[in-house]
Amino acid sequence: NKGNYEHYMQKEIHEQPESLTTTMRGRLIRGGTCKAKTVLLGGLKDHLKTIRRSRRIVFIGCGTSYNAALAARPILEELSGIPVTMEIASDLLDRQGPIYREDTAVFVSQSGETADTLHALEYALQNGALCVGITNTVGSVIARKTHCGVHINAGAEIGVASTKAYTSQIVVMAMLALAIGGDAISNQARREAIIDCLFDLPNKVREVLKLDQEMKDLAKLLIAEQSLLMFGRGYNYATALEGSLKVKEVALMHSEGILAGEMKHGPLALVDESLPIVVIATHDACFSKQQSVIQQLHARKGRLIVMCSRGDAAAVSLGGACSRVIEVPQVEDCLQPVVNIVPLQLLAYHLTVLRGYNVDQPRNLAKSVTTE
Ligand code: UD1
Ligand code: F6R
Numbered sequence: 169n170k171g172n173y174e175h176y177m178q179k180e181i182h183e184q185p186e187s188l189t190t191t192m193r194g195r196l197i198r199g200g201t202c203k204a205k206t207v208l209l210g211g212l213k214d215h216l217k218t219i220r221r222s223r224r225i226v227f228i229g230c231g232t233s234y235n236a237a238l239a240a241r242p243i244l245e246e247l248s249g250i251p252v253t254m255e256i257a258s259d260l261l262d263r264q265g266p267i268y269r270e271d272t273a274v275f276v277s278q279s280g281e282t283a284d285t286l287h288a289l290e291y292a293l294q295n296g297a298l299c300v301g302i303t304n305t306v307g308s309v310i311a312r313k314t315h316c317g318v319h320i321n322a323g324a325e326i327g328v329a330s331t332k333a334y335t336s337q338i339v340v341m342a343m344l345a346l347a348i349g350g351d352a353i354s355n356q357a358r359r360e361a362i363i364d365c366l367f368d369l370p371n372k373v374r375e376v377l378k379l380d381q382e383m384k385d386l387a388k389l390l391i392a393e394q395s396l397l398m399f400g401r402g403y404n405y406a407t408a409l410e411g412s413l414k415v416k417e418v419a420l421m422h423s424e425g426i427l428a429g430e431m432k433h434g435p436l437a438l439v440d441e442s443l444p445i446v447v448i449a450t451h452d453a454c455f456s457k458q459q460s461v462i463q464q465l466h467a468r469k470g471r472l473i474v475m476c477s478r479g480d481a482a483a484v485s486l487g488g489a490c491s492r493v494i495e496v497p498q499v500e501d502c503l504q505p506v507v508n509i510v511p512l513q514l515l516a517y518h519l520t521v522l523r524g525y526n527v528d529q530p531r532n533l534a535k536s537v538t539t540e
Contacts, residue, residue: 177327177527191321219348228274261287273297277303278330281310342362369506391523396415445473447465447484450504
């Protein structure tokens with residue numbers, strides 16, 4: 169049921185304030201006078217000790233689910249102090265990469281049925297790792313075969329392009345980081361700031377959804393382009409990868425997410441006055457580095473579309489040199505990817521409709537990829 173929306177993808181983008189609320193329901197504890205703010209993940213509480221003792225945490229997934237894990241990686245490293253590595257499921261299997269008994273392997277899958285991820289799970293089980301699932305589908309094979317896990321409770325996702333599952337996955341993995349981090353005094357203030365921010369996150373997503381018309385206007389500008397680059401770094405490297413995956417898979421436009429720190433190691437050669445480039449430069453510890461990336465792209469006459477935190481427009485637009493500035497509300501750095509992906513989802517959606525392609529069932533793709 170699409171309700172008042174024309175497409176499932178559109179509906180699922182716009183229902184993110186509600187899906188995020190459901191994801192967090194019953195799992196955040198605000199704390200009374202003597203109780204600290206904390207998170208409670210029912211499916212993990214008996215396993216947290218084992219996870220904290222593991223030598224490494226390995227995130228495993230495909231596509232959007234992999235990108236969500238990448239967005240959550242920095243906060244998990246920060247709060248747990250455990251090395252976190254990333255594996256695309258098919259690549260782990262191709263290499264038969266090492267997985268040990270002392271590892272916690274976290275399998276991220278919206279459908280819980282993806283063949284590559286499932287086979288990687290079977291491989292990790294054989295190798296004796298603790299296997300944790302982050303899934304949206306109760307009763308799915310990955311939910312059943314993992315030792316424990318968390319349901320993201322985002323509600324059924326019908327559009328082939330994953331949108332609301334992505335934001336709910338990031339929120340669950342941020343909560344996972346809080347749960348593993350436990351109650352160490354050293355990062356109590358940081359933890360409480362993140363929990364406060366989680367409570368308010370649905371409101372921030374509601375605010376950023378108001379950019380709908382602005383993104384439609386931007387899509388009109390880009391409708392006939394061959395290609396679109398997206399530069400991000402730090403917490404928002406994942407935003408660049410996921411934004412470009414959306415554009416590619418539904419709008420059928422070539423798009424590449426690029427780690428801004430790699431710019432000078434190749435991608436800079438592509439920059440000219442015609443190729444549009446999205447730069448994600450919201451306010452965090454990497455901001456000044458991103459400002460310098462903007463300057464260098466501008467010096468090569470790049471056609472820049474800059475996403476920045478509200479109030480930073482002047483600091484990123486180089487006196488009107490950028491063709492567009494997208495201002496978004498600022499949240500805790502580790503949750504900023506949840507806010508920042510929304511305008512890019514809207515952009516991909518409008519580009520697709522304007523270009524006349526099928527939004528909910530993109531050419532050649534299936535919702536659940538049950539073959540390798
Ligand atoms: C559970 C109930 C929820 C209820 C809540 C009340 C279910 C599915 N969930 O939610 O309806 O409101 O208690 O306290 O009945 N699991 C995996 N792999 C996965 C995902 C989950 O093994 O990929 C396991 C978990 O370890 C857990 C169970 O499935 O044992 C349910 O997980 P989850 O729904 O996340 O737990 P709660 O949030 O506690
Ligand atoms: C992109 C998309 C795919 C899936 C991938 C993994 O919008 O939907 O990239 O994310 O096929 O699917 P799940 O999460 O079901 O394992």
